[in-house]
Amino acid sequence: MATMIKAEHLTFCYPDEPADHPPVLDDVNLEIEAGSFVAILGHNGSGKSTLAKHMNALLTPTAGKLWVEGLDTADPENLLAVRGKVGMVFQNPDNQIVASVVEEDVAFGPENLGVPPAEIRQRVDTALHMVGMYDLREHSPHLLSGGQKQRVAIAGIIAMMPRCIVLDEATAMLDPVGRRETVDTIRTLNEKYGITVILITHHMDEAAQAQRLIVMAGGHIIDDGPPTEVFQHVDTLRSAGLAVPETVGLLYELKKEGLPVPLDAIRDEDCAAVLAGLLQ
Known part of the structure; x- marks a missing residue:
């Protein structure tokens, strides 16, 4: 790449x-x-x-x-x-x-770059759709x-x-x-x-x-x-x-106690699955 x-x-x-x-x-x-x-x-x-x-x-x-x-x-x-x-x-x-208006704020950068008005309108609408804020474009x-x-x-x-x-x-x-x-x-x-x-x-x-x-x-x-x-x-x-994610911290302490647990179960659901396996 x-x-x-x-x-x-x-x-x-x-x-x-x-x-x-x-x-x-x-x-x-x-x-x-x-x-x-x-x-x-x-x-x-x-x-x-x-x-x-x-x-x-x-x-x-x-x-x-x-x-x-x-x-x-x-x-x-x-x-x-x-x-x-x-x-x-x-x-x-x-x-x-x-x-003072959302869509005007988003238009500020392209305006300063000298982008033509029609293209600014298109860029603003696209950008607001991309971040899920199009419906609030006229809000303060x-x-x-x-x-x-x-x-x-x-x-x-x-x-x-x-x-x-x-x-x-x-x-x-x-x-x-x-x-x-x-x-x-x-x-x-x-x-x-x-x-x-x-x-x-x-x-x-x-x-x-x-x-x-x-x-x-x-x-x-x-x-x-x-x-x-x-x-x-x-x-x-x-x-x-630095701390580590709570899931990793828990598994790290269990591993120190000799339990066969992986440390790459970062997500809550993955950690829960590891713990459930231990209990079974």
């Missing part, structure tokens, strides 16, 4: 940090395939949000390189093209909502729930037709219902429309839904693979200050 994001020896230091301060990103090497759904998991300060900002050229490397579909993000001439390929969704949807965004607002923010990104969407802790300020709505939306975008999704999170249940899980700590990638494999590395995750 084609490569969407590629980092080689990516290192980043904030300019106002002391010279002896460790880099926020330290020699990161990474390749993300187009059309994939990747979750990046890490404790606060792990470097995951800094890495996300490099994918949209909000930050550029202190050393090393990051490319978006072959475009060097450090080259100023590539800035608009990179941001056209990678859309960012942040923690607080209120910070991304700029209009500020009267919506947190999850609905985040879906409007995602629609605004979709209307600019990016190849990749990076969600930087986009569910952090939402209640469980809003979190579920947002994750369901991005899964649909990935599975049905082939959009590359990169989800930056500290929620284990969200990370478990990705095809691939990258774990960061101290500016380094410390684990990388399918969630069913990564979550088996309980000691590695705990050493980075």
Whole structure:
């Protein structure tokens, strides 16, 4: 498959940090395939949000390189093209909502790109259908729930037709219902429309839904693979200050007691089936 994001020896230091301060990103090497759904998991300060900002050229490397579909993000001439390929969704949807009507907000990005009005109308309708918000297109965004607002923010990104969407802790300020709505939306975008999704999170249940899980700590990638494999590395995750899904934690303790249980039963129903087998 084609490569969407590629980092080689990516290192980043904030300019106002002391010279002896460790880099926020330290020699990161990474390749993300187009059309994939990747979750990046890490404790606060792990470097995951800094890495996300490099994918949209909000930050550029202190050393090393990051490319978006072959475009060097450090080259100023590539800035608009990179941001056209990678859309960012942040923690607080209120910070991304700029209009008083849902459909006008979704139209804001394409209008600024100079898209013709007829095409804007088509893009707005398509984007709102994709996130399940078309029926609320004439509502005020500020009267919506947190999850609905985040879906409007995602629609605004979709209307600019990016190849990749990076969600930087986009569910952090939402209640469980809003979190579920947002994750369901991005899964649909990935599975049905082939959009590359990169989800930056500290929620284990969200990370478990990705095809691939990258774990960061101290500016380094410390684990990388399918969630069913990564979550088996309980000691590695705990050493980075991370928990594991409750299902895995339970099975891990049972395994320590000598019971023959797998650690890849992440979903509740799979874990329940394992426990039922033990009881039988």
